[in-house]
Amino acid sequence: MESAQVDVDTAFVVEARYLTELVTGQITKNMIQAYFFDLQAVRSGAGRPKGVGPRTVTKVAVLGAGMMGAGIAHSCAEAGIDVVLKDVTAEAAVQGRAYSEKLCAQAVSRGETTRARADALLARITPTADARDLAGCDAVIEAVFEDTAVKHKVFQEAQEAVGPDALLCSNTSTLPITVLAEGVERPEDFIGLHFFSPVDRMPLVEIVKGEQTGRRRWRAPSTWSGRSARRPSWSTTRAASSPRGSSAASSTRASPWSARASNRPPSSRPPPRPATRPRSSA
Incomplete structure (x- = not known):
């Protein structure tokens, strides 16, 4: 103008x-x-822990069938991983699976997949309210309310059902991983696995190491995140004085991926505007 x-x-x-x-x-x-x-x-794996081999994950337990849990379940199933989607009630778990049904129906209608492939994806998601159905899972991804006590409770129930070598992951975005790891018997197997919302559209996943997380556990999630075309970013939790601080604020990024757009220096000002001459009416 x-x-x-x-x-x-x-x-x-x-x-x-x-x-x-x-x-x-x-x-x-x-x-x-x-x-x-x-x-x-990030695509080349910068920040990935060195000297630790990949881990194959074939069956995942997702705790919580809300918006995030349903999205994580869909992402894992889309990558060919069997999912046990658990919630407090069977009805809630079935509702979480319905989210994948919706996404699959949309993909079929747009010609992005076939009905057979969509049905195969949905068959990989098993909704349940019974912790015993978690048996045989290679990893647990918790996606319940952002409350430390609630998360400790669901992990205590899950770790008794899964195998002793299962990876324990939390999708928290606000609570320190080290604090959450205090509620499990194997803190060395506990990590943060933060998916971004909406999960089916956001390709980045943040892998957060707690103070007691083992190196091979920190490396493990990149295997299945790669299968689902996700871009892993590694971070390390620091001691946090407030449990309400975000994971980004209470962690040291190991990946060069960062949001630098807000770092404009104060001295960076637009050049002065030139004097303008009114347009001649002639």
Whole structure:
């Protein structure tokens, strides 16, 4: 609009000024860094713990069939992993599976998959309210309310049902992993596995190491996150003074992926606007 109110020569000066600011500004530099260099680094596994082999996961228990739990269950099933979706009631668990039914129906209608493949995906999700159905799961992903006591309770129930080598994961986004690990018998097997919402659209997953997490456990989730085309980012929990701090605020990123767009220095100001001449009415 500004260029349309002045003569053509001044308009070129105005447009050149805005283009220069756009191309050389800090926001552009941040976006190039994040979406080119950082993204390539994440895709190549930057930050991945060294010297630890991959782990095969074939069956996952998802605790909590709400929005996040249902999305995680769908993501795992889409990657070919069998899922036991557990909630307090069988009705709630079935409702969580219905989320995958909805996504599959949409994918079929858009021609993104076949009915047979959609049915196969849904067959991999078993809704239940019985903890005994968790037997044989290679990993547990908790996605219940953000309450430490509630999470401790569901993990205590789950760890008795799964095998002694099962990985214990929490999808928390606000509670320190080290604090949550205090509620399990095997804190060395406990990690944070933070999916972003909505799970079916967000490819990034944050893998958070607690103070007692073993190195081979920290490496393990990248196996199935890779199968589901997700981009893992590794972080390490620090001692947090407040349990309400976010996982991003209470962790040290091991991956170069970061949100730099908000780091514009105070001194980075737009160049002064040139004086404009009114357009001649002649």
